[in-house]
Amino acid sequence: MDTIINQLSKIENHAASVMENANLLKKTIAQEMNDKTMAFDKEQAAEINKQIETLRAEMEVEMNTKLEHQQERAASILLQMENNYEEHHEEYARELFRQLLKE
16 A cells, blocks of 8 residues: 555656646746847837838938929019019009009
8 A cells, every 4th residue: 555655746846846847837938038029029129119210211301302493493483473564663663653652
């Protein structure tokens, strides 16, 4: 009877040891997965930030190009208006004077 009890005790101790080792292995694997996940997340964040900066730079170039075109167009329109005024300012003044005299 003592032999059976001793054998059962050995089996129970061995089972407890196996379970303890399994728990340690489980914790180690969980930590490795956590580390890999954090490294992946960090890598992805860096890649996303790089892409955002690239897009931001492209958009800034595009915006500056559009702004430059608008400024050129505004300068062209202003020059046309000034030329028109220089050519017709006497007519404008006469017409304004006529309108004032009618009232």
